[in-house]
Amino acid sequence: MSKKQKDIFRISAEAPAVLLDHTVDTTQKMMTAFPENPVVKKTTDYWHSLGPGLTTGAADDDPAGIATYSQTGAQYGFQLLWLSALTFPLMAVVQEMCARIGLVTGRGLAGTIRLHFSRRLLMTCTLLLFAANTFNLGADLGAMAQATQLIRPSLSFGWLVVGFSILCIGLQIFTPYARYSRYLKWLALILLSYVASTLLAHLDWGNVLQHAVVPSITFDKDQLILICAILGTTISPYLFFWQTSQEVEEEIAAGKTTVALRRGTEKLAIRKMRLDVWTGMFLSNLVMFFIIAACGGVLFSHGITDINSASQAAEALRPFAGSASYSLFALGIIGTGLLAIPVLAGSASYAVAETFRWRGGLNQKLKQAYAFYGVLIIAMLIGLSINFIGLNPVKVLIYAAVANGIVAPLVLALIILISSNKRIMGAHVNKHSTTFIGWLVTCLMTVAGGAAIFSLF
Numbered sequence: 001m002s003k004k005q006k007d008i009f010r011i012s013a014e015a016p017a018v019l020l021d022h023t024v025d026t027t028q029k030m031m032t033a034f035p036e037n038p039v040v041k042k043t044t045d046y047w048h049s050l051g052p053g054l055t056t057g058a059a060d061d062d063p064a065g066i067a068t069y070s071q072t073g074a075q076y077g078f079q080l081l082w083l084s085a086l087t088f089p090l091m092a093v094v095q096e097m098c099a100r101i102g103l104v105t106g107r108g109l110a111g112t113i114r115l116h117f118s119r120r121l122l123m124t125c126t127l128l129l130f131a132a133n134t135f136n137l138g139a140d141l142g143a144m145a146q147a148t149q150l151i152r153p154s155l156s157f158g159w160l161v162v163g164f165s166i167l168c169i170g171l172q173i174f175t176p177y178a179r180y181s182r183y184l185k186w187l188a189l190i191l192l193s194y195v196a197s198t199l200l201a202h203l204d205w206g207n208v209l210q211h212a213v214v215p216s217i218t219f220d221k222d223q224l225i226l227i228c229a230i231l232g233t234t235i236s237p238y239l240f241f242w243q244t245s246q247e248v249e250e251e252i253a254a255g256k257t258t259v260a261l262r263r264g265t266e267k268l269a270i271r272k273m274r275l276d277v278w279t280g281m282f283l284s285n286l287v288m289f290f291i292i293a294a295c296g297g298v299l300f301s302h303g304i305t306d307i308n309s310a311s312q313a314a315e316a317l318r319p320f321a322g323s324a325s326y327s328l329f330a331l332g333i334i335g336t337g338l339l340a341i342p343v344l345a346g347s348a349s350y351a352v353a354e355t356f357r358w359r360g361g362l363n364q365k366l367k368q369a370y371a372f373y374g375v376l377i378i379a380m381l382i383g384l385s386i387n388f389i390g391l392n393p394v395k396v397l398i399y400a401a402v403a404n405g406i407v408a409p410l411v412l413a414l415i416i417l418i419s420s421n422k423r424i425m426g427a428h429v430n431k432h433s434t435t436f437i438g439w440l441v442t443c444l445m446t447v448a449g450g451a452a453i454f455s456l457f
Contacts, residue, residue, distance in 0.1 A: 050185065050276050052246035055339065056095060056239050057280025058188035061287045062340030063143030063310045063333050064136055064397050065233040069288050070313035072226055073295025075305045078211035081296070083227065084289035085212060087234045090444070092281040093437045094412065097419040097430065098240045099273045102247030104428050106262025109244040110354035113414050116424065125411055126355045129237050130379065132403035133348040136238070137383025139396045140337045140344070141165060145387075146311035147333035150326075158388070165384045168341045173373055177363045178253055181246075184342070188280075190335030191287045197328035198290040201317070203297035212289065228451035229401060231444055234288065237407045240415060242347040245361070247273065252363045270428060294325070345383075349376040405449025412442040 072080050098109060105112050113122050145160035171180060217223065248262065256262040291313075299307065299316050307313045310333045318326035346362065353360030353372045360372025386396060416438040420430040430438070 046275075049272055050279055051181065051250055052243055053095065053099065053273065053276030053278070053280035054188050054283065055181070055184040055280070056243045056246065056343070057091075057277075057282070057284035058184075058191055058336070059242070059340045059343035060091070060234060060236065060239055060281075060284045061191055061194075061336050062136065062344070063140045063147070063337050064400065065288075066291060066310040066333060066336065067143070067307070067313065067397065068226075068229050068233045069291040070295045070299075070310060071307045072230060073292040073297075074299040074307040074313070074316075075226065076223065077296040077300040078208055078293065079216050079218075079296075080223075080227065080230070081208065081211040081289060081292050082213065082215045083230055084285045084292065086215075087231065087288070088281055088285040090437065090441050091235055091284065092278045093434055094235060094415070094441055095239060095243050095281060096274060096277045097415050097434065097438060098243040099247050099277055100270065100425070100428055101415065101419055102244035103251070103265040103269055103273060104263070104425050106248065106251065106256070106259045106264075107244075108248055108350050108354045109241045109411075109415070110351040112244075112418055112424075114355060114357075116418060116421075117414060121410075121414075122355055125237075125407055125414075126351045128403050128407035129241065129351050129411075130348045132400050132407065133238050133344045134379050134382040135386065135396050135400035135403065137341060137344050137379060138386025138391075139400065140341055141383055142387045143310050144334050144337035144341075146309065147314065147330045147337075150311055150314055150330045161384060161387045164337070164341070165380050168338065168345070169377060169380050172342050172346060172362060172376060173366050177249060177361075180362065181249070181253075184339060187335060187339045188283065190332055190339070191283060193328040193332040193335070194287050194290045194294070197317075197325040197332070198294040198297075200322060200325040200328070201294050201298050203293060208293050208297065225451050225454070228405075228448035230288075231448040232401050232404050232408070232452060234284070235408065235441060235445060236404055237411050238344055238347040240411055241351050242343050243277075245347070245350040249361060249363055252361065264426070265428065294329075341380075341383075345376045345379045348379045349373070401452040402449075405445070405452035409442050409446040409449055412438065412445060416442065 072083075101109060101112055107115075110122060110126060113125070141161050141164055142157075144164050145157050148160050149155055149157060171183070175183070217227070251262045294317065295307065295313055299305070299313070304316050307316065311330070314326055314329040314333065317329055349360060349372050352358075352375045353369075356371075358369070358371040360369045364372065366373055416430070416435060418424055419438075420435045422429045
C-alpha cells in the first residue's frame with residue numbers, strides 16, 4: 001500500500017470521529033450562544049409563563065375524551081371537525097373566568113361559592129362533581145391499562161389498573177407541589193403524540209381543512225347526542241374547580257399563604273393568566289382536531305364506524321395507519337391518563353375540602369391535611385373498584401356524562417354570577433361580552449346535559 005493510499009485510509013477511518021468531535025464542539029458553542037438569542041429567550045420565557053392553564057387544558061383530553069373524539073371521527077368522518085374550532089373560545093372564556101376568580105378572591109371555586117350562595121346548593125354541586133369524577137376515574141384507569149396491553153399484551157389488566165392507581169396517589173401525596181406541577185406541565189406535551197400519529201396517517205389535508213372551517217350537521221339523533229357528548233367532555237366541571245384551585249396553589253407557592261395575602265390581583269397577573277389559559281385550551285382543542293381527523297380519515301374511510309374506547313381506536317388504526325401511528329396513539333392514552341387522573345381526583349378533593357372548610361391543598365403534607373388526601377384516596381379507590389365490578393366501560397362514561405350534564409350548567413351559572421359581580425371581583429369583573437359568552441355556554445351545556453340524560457332512555 002502506497003503512502004497516498006495509507007493517508008486516504010487513515011482519513012477515511014478518522015472521518016466519523018472527526019465529524020463527532022465537530023458536532024460536539026458546534027453544539028457546545030450553540031448552547032453557549034442560546035442565552036443571548038432573543039428567539040430562544042422569548043420561547044423559554046413563554047414556556048416558563050405557562051402553568052395551571054396548560055395542565056388544565058391538557059387534562060381535558062383524558063382517555064374518556066379521546067374515546068368520544070375517536071367515535072366522532074369514526075362515525076362521521078371529517079363532518080364534525082368544525083366543533084374543535086367552536087369549543088376553543090367557549091372553553092377559554094369559561095376557564096379564564098374560573099382562573100380570575102381564584103386570583104381575585106384567593107380561594108378555590110367551592111370556597112367562593114360557599115361564601116356567596118346557599119350551603120345546600122354547594123353540597124349538591126360537590127356531590128354531583130364527586131360522582132362524575134369517580135366514574136371518569138374508573139374509565140380512565142381502565143383505558144390506560146388497556147392501552148398498556150396494546151404495547152405489552154402479556155401484562156395483567158388488573159395489576160395495571162392497581163399499579164396506575166398507586167402511582168397517581170403516590171405522586172399527588174408524596175411529591176412536593178412545585179415539583180409535581182412541573183411534572184404535569186411536561187406531561188402535557190404527550191398530547192403532541194396525537195398530532196404526530198395523525199401526520200403519519202397521510203390524510204387528504206385539503207378536505208380536512210375544508211371541514212374544519214365549514215360547519216356541517218345532519219340533525220339526526222345520534223349526531224346530536226354525539227355533539228352534546230363533545231360539549232360535555234370538553235367543558236367539564238372538574239376543570240372549573242381544578243383551574244381555580246391551581247391558581248391559588250401557585251399563589252401559595254409564591255409565598256401568599258393566607259387568604260388576606262392572596263386577595264386581589266394586578267393587571268400583569270391577569271395578562272399572564274390569560275396567555276396561560278388560552279394556550280392550554282388551544283392545545284386541548286388542537287388535539288381534539290387531530291384525533292377526529294385521524295379517525296375520520298382512516299377508520300371512517302375503511303367502514304369502521306363503531307368505536308367504544310380509546311384503546312379500541314388505537315387498535316383499529318394499526319392496519320391502515322401503520323405501527324408508528326398505532327404506538328403513538330396508545331402512548332398518548334397512557335400519558336393523558338397520568339395527567340387527567342390527578343386532576344379528576346384532585347378537583348374532587350378541593351371541592352369537598354372547601355365545602356366543609358377542611359384544611360387542604362396539594363401544597364400541604366399528608367399529616368397536615370388528612371381529610372383532603374383522604375377524599376382523594378377514596379375517589380381513587382372507587383374509580384379503581386369500578387374496573388372490577390363488571391360495569392360496561394361505555395355505561396360508565398354515560399353515567400359520568402349524566403352527572404356532568406346536571407352539574408355543569410349549575411356551576412357555570414354560579415361562575416358567571418360571581419365573576420360578573422363587581423362587589424366580589426372589583427376592577428376585574430367580567431366584560432359584557434364575557435358574560436354573554438358565559439350564558440351562551442350555559443345554555444349549550446343545559447342542552448348537552450338534557451341529551452346525556454335522554455340517551456339513557
